[in-house]
Amino acid sequence: MSHDVAILGVGMHQWGKWGKNFVEYGLKATQDALKDAGLEWRDIQLIAGAETVRNGYPGYVAGATFAEAMGWTGARISSSYAACASGAQAINDARAQILAGFCDVALVIGADTTPKGFLAPNAGERWNDPDWLRFRLMGCTNPTYFALAARRRMDVYGATEEDFAAVKVKNARHGMANPYARYHKEFTLQQVLESPMVADPLRLFEICATSDGAAAVILTSMEFAKSRNVDPVKVRAVATTTPTFPCTTLEMPNISTDSAVAVSEPTRPFKASIAHDAYEEAGLGPDDMSLAEVYDLSSALELDWYENLGLCAEGEAEKLLRDGDTRIGGRIPVNTSGGLASFGEAVPAQAVAQVCELTWQLRGDAGDRQVKGATAGITANIGLFGHGSSVICSK
Amino acid sequence: MSTTPTAPVIEDWFSHDPEPHLIGTRCKQCATYYFPKQTSFCRNPDCFSSDFDEVPLSRTGKVWSYTKHFYQPPEPFITDGEEFEPYTIVGVELEAEKMMVLGQLAADASFEDLKAGIEMELVIEKLYHRDGTDYMIWKWKPTAS
Ligand SMILES: [Zn+2]
Numbered sequence: 001m002s003h004d005v006a007i008l009g010v011g012m013h014q015w016g017k018w019g020k021n022f023v024e025y026g027l028k029a030t031q032d033a034l035k036d037a038g039l040e041w042r043d044i045q046l047i048a049g050a051e052t053v054r055n056g057y058p059g060y061v062a063g064a065t066f067a068e069a070m071g072w073t074g075a076r077i078s079s080s081y082a083a084c085a086s087g088a089q090a091i092n093d094a095r096a097q098i099l100a101g102f103c104d105v106a107l108v109i110g111a112d113t114t115p116k117g118f119l120a121p122n123a124g125e126r127w128n129d130p131d132w133l134r135f136r137l138m139g140c141t142n143p144t145y146f147a148l149a150a151r152r153r154m155d156v157y158g159a160t161e162e163d164f165a166a167v168k169v170k171n172a173r174h175g176m177a178n179p180y181a182r183y184h185k186e187f188t189l190q191q192v193l194e195s196p197m198v199a200d201p202l203r204l205f206e207i208c209a210t211s212d213g214a215a216a217v218i219l220t221s222m223e224f225a226k227s228r229n230v231d232p233v234k235v236r237a238v239a240t241t242t243p244t245f246p247c248t249t250l251e252m253p254n255i256s257t258d259s260a261v262a263v264s265e266p267t268r269p270f271k272a273s274i275a276h277d278a279y280e281e282a283g284l285g286p287d288d289m290s291l292a293e294v295y296d297l298s299s300a301l302e303l304d305w306y307e308n309l310g311l312c313a314e315g316e317a318e319k320l321l322r323d324g325d326t327r328i329g330g331r332i333p334v335n336t337s338g339g340l341a342s343f344g345e346a347v348p349a350q351a352v353a354q355v356c357e358l359t360w361q362l363r364g365d366a367g368d369r370q371v372k373g374a375t376a377g378i379t380a381n382i383g384l385f386g387h388g389s390s391v392i393c394s395k
Numbered sequence: 396m397s398t399t400p401t402a403p404v405i406e407d408w409f410s411h412d413p414e415p416h417l418i419g420t421r422c423k424q425c426a427t428y429y430f431p432k433q434t435s436f437c438r439n440p441d442c443f444s445s446d447f448d449e450v451p452l453s454r455t456g457k458v459w460s461y462t463k464h465f466y467q468p469p470e471p472f473i474t475d476g477e478e479f480e481p482y483t484i485v486g487v488e489l490e491a492e493k494m495m496v497l498g499q500l501a502a503d504a505s506f507e508d509l510k511a512g513i514e515m516e517l518v519i520e521k522l523y524h525r526d527g528t529d530y531m532i533w534k535w536k537p538t539a540s
Contacts (some may be wrong), residue, residue, distance in 0.1 A: 121469075121470075121471065123470075125471070127405070130431075132471055133405075133431075135468055135469070135470070135471050135472045136404065136405075136471040136472065136473070137404060137405065137522075137532060138484055138497060138498060138499045138522075138532065139464060139468045139472045139482060139484070139499070140484060140497060141464070141468045141469075143462075143464075144462055144464070144484050144497075147462035148459075148460040148461070148462050148484070148486055149460070150462075151460045151461055151462055151511075152459065152460040152511060155460070155510060155511035155512075156511060196465065197463075197465050198464075198465060198466055199462045199463070199464050199465070200462055200463040200464075200465070200506070201462075202462075245438060245439055245440050246427070246439075246493075246494075248493075248494075248495075250459075250486060250495060250497075255431075255496065255497045256430050256431070256494055256495060256496045256497065257494050257495045258427075258438070258494065259427050259428035259429065259492050259493050259494040260493040260494070261426060261427060261428055261491075261492060261493045261494075262422070262425040262426045262427040262439055262442075263425075263427070263439055263441070
């Protein structure tokens with residue numbers, strides 16, 4: 001049985017620091033997606049919101065917030081929170097409700113307004129919250145995790161600081177051709193390597209910023225798309241994979257890994273298992289992919305994803321990068337949108353934005369950043385506390 | 396000798412006695428180790444135990460990775476003294492427990508000496524000083540060769 005759903009429309013609000021209410025961004029993205037799909041607001045039967053936890057109650061009930069803002073129509077709503085993977089959870093909820101026959105047309109919407117600087121834990125003393133404790137006990141920040149992974153690559157696989165900088169240079173160049181990216185600035189290797197060291201070996205220009213932004217996707221049943229005479233880009237798989245005990249890879253916000261004394265390590269590490277699940281569900285493999293959108297919270301993390309998505313063998317990510325395989329025009333372009341390096345992270349919108357990029361690429365509508373002849377693509381990210389997500393789309 | 400009173404940053408997570416070590420728990424049924432301590436329910440999906448022994452963890456292990464921080468983290472991080480000083484975080488793999496535990500690098504150890512795979516030992520050191528008290532935490536230090 002096919003589990004495909006159609007992507008009828010996509011829309012985004014440019015990423016940036018605009019200082020406006022997150023709802024405004026979301027409305028712009030929604031209106032663009034409706035226009036792109038050729039639908040009216042009243043055609044939407046389900047509003048699946050990805051939550052933001054930094055904008056008070058309206059952010060927690062994102063589905064209802066956008067339903068009210070666009071005008072109540074009695075539609076179904078849902079709101080999903082899974083940190084950075086919230087958007088993928090919302091996409092999966094919309095897909096499941098369509099496949100279950102509860103609705104034919106669903107809007108997935110994620111929007112955020114973020115504070116300046118590194119994301120910090122919520123205020124107050126919370127001695128039972130690992131996300132609070134890691135800061136108090138040792139100053140373990142988000143860049144700590146990115147940097148530990150990066151240094152491990154250097155000591156074990158021979159990655160260099162130049163490799164990490166080269167990822168930023170590549171993604172910045174990709175992002176220059178994307179009108180929705182926050183930054184449109186070309187970087188040289190030297191400029192990146194001269195930026196201040198934040199968490200050795202990672203520098204300021206290699207760690208993603210936080211941004212405002214919004215992305216929307218309109219999903220429909222294949223039958224509905226057919227009734228509109230559209231040959232749509234299809235969602236082929238949505239993995240919302242969690243770790244398998246014992247999780248022996250260090251996951252934010254933990255300060256330790258699970259013990260593998262009683263139960264031996266799972267066959268695949270967490271990140272590899274996310275992509276594996278998506279490929280299985282889609283009936284496709286890494287060789288079928290024309291492009292990938294991955295969560296480059298740091299430039300070095302993008303290299304881990306090459307291996308976890310099966311784009312190359314373990315320890316060979318640096319070679320893939322150095323050979324130019326992952327830039328537009330290469331064998332398997334990664335982060336054609338410009339990635340988080342060009343966007344900065346707008347948490348609930350980011351996983352939705354990844355799917356917008358796949359859609360434009362697979363339609364052949366990606367302009368100067370178009371991957372020629374793209375037929376299928378994969379997205380990947382991880383949200384705090386074990387929320388893996390990966391979406392596969394194809395023509 | 397300093398007479399500054401000391402207190403742990405967090406109670407019952409580590410001990411000096413007889414040597415510095417972390418305090419974990421071990422499931423009485425499946426023998427999985429936990430740090431921080433698990434006391435209510437075993438997280439092994441095939442184990443339904445809620446009985447744990449409190450156990451000392453290995454006080455030596457091997458470096459998995461490490462990073463030095465040059466910017467002051469947001470609260471609830473507490474800076475020791477007036478000025479922020481860069482600090483290093485190390486992930487150390489404990490062989491017997493088959494797990495990794497993060498901690499800061501000991502004050503007198505050098506970031507430049509670190510390398511994946513080298514042996515480290517656990518020490519108890521000051522994390523920050525506040526209101527006349529030194530608040531103590533576990534840290535990792537290259538084993539004296
Ligand atoms: Zn157990």
